Amino acid sequence: MAEKDGGKALRAAPAEGAPRRSQPPLSIKDIARIARVSHPTVSRALQNSPLVNAETAEKIRRIAEEAGYRASAVARGLVTRRTRSIGLVVTTVADPFAGEVACGVEQTANDHGYSVFLADSNADPERERKVVRAFAERRVDGIIVTSSRVGALYLPMLAEMQVPIVLVNDQYPGAFVHSVMIANFEGMRAAAEHLIALGHRRIAYLGDQFGYQSDAERLAGYRAALGTAGIPAPAELVADGDGKPEAAMAAMEKLLALERPPTAVCCYNDMSALGAMRRIGARGLRVPEDISVSGFDDLFFASYLQPPLTTVRQPMRRMGRMAMDSLLRLMSGEESVPRIRVDAELVVRASTATARAD
Amino acid sequence: MAEKDGGKALRAAPAEGAPRRSQPPLSIKDIARIARVSHPTVSRALQNSPLVNAETAEKIRRIAEEAGYRASAVARGLVTRRTRSIGLVVTTVADPFAGEVACGVEQTANDHGYSVFLADSNADPERERKVVRAFAERRVDGIIVTSSRVGALYLPMLAEMQVPIVLVNDQYPGAFVHSVMIANFEGMRAAAEHLIALGHRRIAYLGDQFGYQSDAERLAGYRAALGTAGIPAPAELVADGDGKPEAAMAAMEKLLALERPPTAVCCYNDMSALGAMRRIGARGLRVPEDISVSGFDDLFFASYLQPPLTTVRQPMRRMGRMAMDSLLRLMSGEESVPRIRVDAELVVRASTATARAD
DNA sequence: GAATGGGCCGTACACGTGTGCAAAAAGGGG
DNA sequence: CCCCTTTTTGCACACGTGTACGGCCCATTC
Structure with missing residues (x-):
């Protein structure tokens, strides 16, 4: 086994060095070879698993850190079947409302280790189908849709994709989906x-x-x-x-x-x-x-x-956060409040004044 | 071989059916089994490869379509080492400027089959490192950064990640990176x-x-x-x-x-x-x-x-598109114009008028 | 009729990570 | 010193896709 691994590594490195301009990022096996352990041990060490000896784990983590190792979320997603990514559909992120919501979504998502795919639908049903299809292929763990005019249209997709969806200010009231709505x-x-x-x-x-x-x-x-x-x-x-x-x-x-x-x-x-x-x-x-x-x-x-x-x-930003919080709950299997209603607050400024005497 | 595949499938389907609430999405092998071919044939058929018989390919595509099959971009990304995704770093997407740029980036990206990861840096260097680290783990094919105050900071990351980066209106002039800048x-x-x-x-x-x-x-x-x-x-x-x-x-x-x-x-x-x-x-x-x-x-x-x-x-939107176009070129190995300069246009409206007589 | 070749398909791997299970090592008690 | 338990490690597989390679079938050619 050492022979096989070593042989492959020796062949791979110099043989590919010349023609390929960029060598692939290091894998868990590279770290394993350096640390003189097997790759499962590295995997466990990096997950802080209690199954590995404390000082071995520390040594592995140090080596990984020094080598600038970055675990592949792609490979991990393949085996765990969870990508820790979500899809955010928005009519257009250039719209200030959508931008604020997106900001809230993105922040809580990142705080919980999730990455977010952004997609503009431009209120075009054709494009909307396309982006949801893309999300399906990306195997996102959840989807948030803001201000969709075709909220109900997502239900069949939901059924097909087996993925939780949260709508923000969607336009269909009766649908039994999860949503965050303003009053x-x-x-x-x-x-x-x-x-x-x-x-x-x-x-x-x-x-x-x-x-x-x-x-x-x-x-x-x-x-x-x-x-x-x-x-x-x-x-x-x-x-x-x-x-x-x-x-x-x-x-x-x-x-x-x-x-x-x-x-x-x-x-x-x-x-x-x-x-x-x-x-x-x-x-x-x-x-x-x-x-x-x-x-x-x-x-x-x-x-x-x-x-x-x-x-x-x-x-708006808080509504984005709430939508993401709700989605996080759904993705971890818990049930969440189906329809979250957010209070609106009247802010009186100077564009309104007492009526002119007729 | 038919025995092995069949046996596994028969075991997997009903055994997992009861406890698991959601069965995994169908794989290329499921389609292969239905079409009574091997999975590589399905793979080739779906890529419109000339290596597979025309009518067989057509049949496979029909079956895949009817079954609602969605190829896993995750698995494909693992083997091809290209995820067809890019990372977009922005101070905050709630900023109208950033929103417009993001809109342009997203549209051309989607038109070319790329998905975009959105990340707000909030102009916080700590958070900025974090999101770029996340992008590295996601194995994005390229990165676009808007209005970064730490543009030069991306150079070491670039070197480490082996991934092309395009900056939009970045704040460091001397750096020899690719960028789209307004005049x-x-x-x-x-x-x-x-x-x-x-x-x-x-x-x-x-x-x-x-x-x-x-x-x-x-x-x-x-x-x-x-x-x-x-x-x-x-x-x-x-x-x-x-x-x-x-x-x-x-x-x-x-x-x-x-x-x-x-x-x-x-x-x-x-x-x-x-x-x-x-x-x-x-x-x-x-x-x-x-x-x-x-x-x-x-x-x-x-x-x-x-x-x-x-x-x-x-x-702004066009600058986003230009940045993405430039990045597409870099990702496909071509060289691109290092620094693209965009003309600014004075738009005279009513907030300026002749000076009052002193 | 055998050799050649092309079209088409399947086998065997690879990608990088996580995990069940067995095996090895270590420690402890008799 | 041996056996049993506990800790630690490695082996073997799996995830879903792409692709080099070889083999099969059939048509063509000598």
């Missing part, structure tokens, strides 16, 4: 109530026509606040954006063109509010003197706008 | 020249005290413009932020408190401009009537600010 209804209701308390009676809602569930819930919260206060919410005051500034500008334009334009507008999110405020300013109107504007998310720029944006805060 | 000097010089052309004579620079190289280059561009125009740039007009709005507010405060405050300020980046504008507004001054402000990056919110921000555009 859309209560959050938007609080924003609307705030505007009502400021004396507004003509309050618009600038939504996300593709937002499905979260948009529906926020719209419901807006309606509930108005309903309770006995304020009408005519259809003309509900405008459709797409969650981005550009479409929000067009939607705001429509609202401003109304015979009786609103004196306040609840936006689906901060990106929409960005577009709305821009349009209002472009029309020579002022926020909040002429129109009050509220957002949702509390993205980093909200407090730096002129005027600072009143908005409903989502603890 | 910091020319970009900021253009911004300063623009302000000079508007009649400004007292122009400040709000920099990034930790920005090292990119800050130094942008500051040099600013100085060059002023120097050429014969305009003094006293030290009091160079204030230090940290590239984020909060510190920029403090820096702006100092500039405003000067005996002769500036009539224009060139900010290191858009995030700094955000803070600067906020502070200016809070002091009851107006942009651009009282003070002109310019940024750098052209982040998504720049055109939606009040007033829209004049800034120097960095094609």
Whole structure:
């Protein structure tokens, strides 16, 4: 056996040295040869197994350290059938909301020794299938999906892959999957109530026509606040954006063109509010003197706008952490809370003010 | 041989069925058994190798498809010694700049069949070492690092890991690594020249005290413009932020408190401009009537600010794509352009205007 | 009809790690 | 000194895929 190993090693090293420009990284067997033990002993030593003699283990660890040995997660993943990696699907990581969530996910993942594969779906179902397929081939131990518009679509994949999935602010309510959701209804209701308390009676809602569930819930919260206060919410005051500034500008334009334009507008999110405020300013109107504007998310720029944006805060990074925590629990076999609901907090700033006297 | 395989399969399937809740994903051998061929034939068929009979290959592919077989990238990576994955290091993916770059990297990576590991360094050297170590263990084929403040630190790791690295806007100029860099000097010089052309004579620079190289280059561009125009740039007009709005507010405060405050300020980046504008507004001054402000990056919110921000555009997503393209070339053994320089484009909006008459 | 050759397939390994089991070594008691 | 227990180590395999090599079958050629 020593002959076989030694022979191979001797052949491999110099023979490959010349033609190959980069020699492969050292393996557990290389360390074993140096330490004059068998490779299983090295394996056990590096895992701090109590099955190996303390000083032998120490010696092996020292040699491995000095040689700059890095255990192959690939080989380990093959034999243990656990890669200690997860897949993170996001519409696009360039979106500030997704970026914050990803940040939270990544940090807790790394803290627990997991690596995360990032994939942008671009809200394209075709691409979405592709990235999940890639995750399946990578044998990820779990998957987190943010703001998917096709959350339910993951269920069959889940069944096929046998891998736990956690959704963050997904758009399908009924599905019995694990998820971390913001309190859309209560959050938007609080924003609307705030505007009502400021004396507004003509309050618009600038939504996300593709937002499905979260948009529906926020719209419901807006309606509930108005309903309770006995304020009408005519259809003309509900405008459709797409969650981005550009479409929000067009939607705001429509609202401003109304015979009786609103004196306040609840936006689906901060990106929409960005577009709305821009349009209002472009029309020579002022926020909040002429129109009050509220957002949702509390993205980093909200407090730096002129005027600072009143908005409903989502603890995005924390939600990412919570999603990862939940996934960690699921991956270790424990059951986790199926649907985690996160409270939203109204942050009042200067973009909302008392209504102008009609 | 049929006996051995069959026997093992028969034992494995029902014996494991009861206690294990999830059976392992099907392997190439399972497909081979169904198709009544050997597993190498399946392997070749799925790779579209010409070494296997066309109709046999077709049949195998059909069976694999119907069975929902997903080849294990883990096992393939072990034998081919190429994982078709890369590592992406970023200070934090919550930063809009990093998010855009990551988006570009991820897209081209996926288009070429590569998966990307995401890791936030938080500008913490300790954590940075940790993530690179993780990448080494994952046996990534390449690494991309954005805006690292310790770019040179990667050189020894590079040597150790035998893996190509591409840096995006790194902070060390002299190092002979591959990188994609924005034209910091020319970009900021253009911004300063623009302000000079508007009649400004007292122009400040709000920099990034930790920005090292990119800050130094942008500051040099600013100085060059002023120097050429014969305009003094006293030290009091160079204030230090940290590239984020909060510190920029403090820096702006100092500039405003000067005996002769500036009539224009060139900010290191858009995030700094955000803070600067906020502070200016809070002091009851107006942009651009009282003070002109310019940024750098052209982040998504720049055109939606009040007033829209004049800034120097960095094609961030494209830079991410270029970095990945460069890395793809390096990984396939070709040589690539060592330092790719990307032109910056001044985008004039409404945050800059002609100087007030003194 | 035998030799040659090409197309196609299977056998045998390799990749680097983890682990059950047996064997060896060490220690302790009679 | 031997036997038994405990500690420590090595052997043999497994994980799922890729590939060099040899062999089989069939067609072609001398």
